Amino acid sequence: MTPLHREIAACRACEAHLPHGTRPVVQVSVRSRLAIVGQAPGSKVHASGVPWDDASGDRLREWTGLSREEMYDPEFVALVPMGFCYPGKASGGDMPPRKECAPLWHSRVWHAAPQVRLTLLVGTYAQAAYLPQTRGMPLTRRVRAFETFLPRYFPLPHPAWRSTLFMRANPWFEDEVLPILREAVSAAFA
Ligand code: SF4
Numbered sequence: 001m002t003p004l005h006r007e008i009a010a011c012r013a014c015e016a017h018l019p020h021g022t023r024p025v026v027q028v029s030v031r032s033r034l035a036i037v038g039q040a041p042g043s044k045v046h047a048s049g050v051p052w053d054d055a056s057g058d059r060l061r062e063w064t065g066l067s068r069e070e071m072y073d074p075e076f077v078a079l080v081p082m083g084f085c086y087p088g089k090a091s092g093g094d095m096p097p098r099k100e101c102a103p104l105w106h107s108r109v110w111h112a113a114p115q116v117r118l119t120l121l122v123g124t125y126a127q128a129a130y131l132p133q134t135r136g137m138p139l140t141r142r143v144r145a146f147e148t149f150l151p152r153y154f155p156l157p158h159p160a161w162r163s164t165l166f167m168r169a170n171p172w173f174e175d176e177v178l179p180i181l182r183e184a185v186s187a188a189f190a
Helices: 003-009 043-048 055-064 101-111 124-130 139-144 163-169 171-189
Strands: 034-037 077-079 118-122 153-156
Touching: 003 101, 034 124, 034 171, 055 171, 118 124, 118 171, 124 139, 124 153, 139 153, 139 171, 153 171, 163 171
Parallel strands: 034 077, 034 118, 118 153
Antiparallel strands: none
């Protein structure tokens, strides 16, 4: 564990707003080549401490072609949500990631992972933070325009259960975007 990992593990910056307490879930190493910026841990991940250890993670692995072994090897992949701790439930889903978290930690995490070649921006919170020029653009249009953000960023819908509806409504995602996503992910490790 690096000093940065220890500092993150001890973070209490927004503890007062976390109904289930702090448990930062983040994975990064100096050798990470691919970064995945997600939303925030859900209740299952909060309990296990293992990021993307849920149905959304299964779907993201299917989309990217990453095995569990690859995804959980920090030498390859940095897993960096917009909020590191579980924010609790809201009506119809989870609360948004705590807004204090990314400004507090992300630049330090990227500094600690200088070899990241490609960053997958999973969901609207990650895209709002890293693609501010697309503000106001619907997610579907942003994902369809993914090539304009390469080689650094690749925007994706959040792979929650609702993404099956997105895929049904937008067959180009599976036919055109996923094959290029898998290529870009493999190239990040080459
Ligand atoms: S969500 Fe982020 S800022 Fe808030 S306590 Fe957890 S690690 Fe700290």
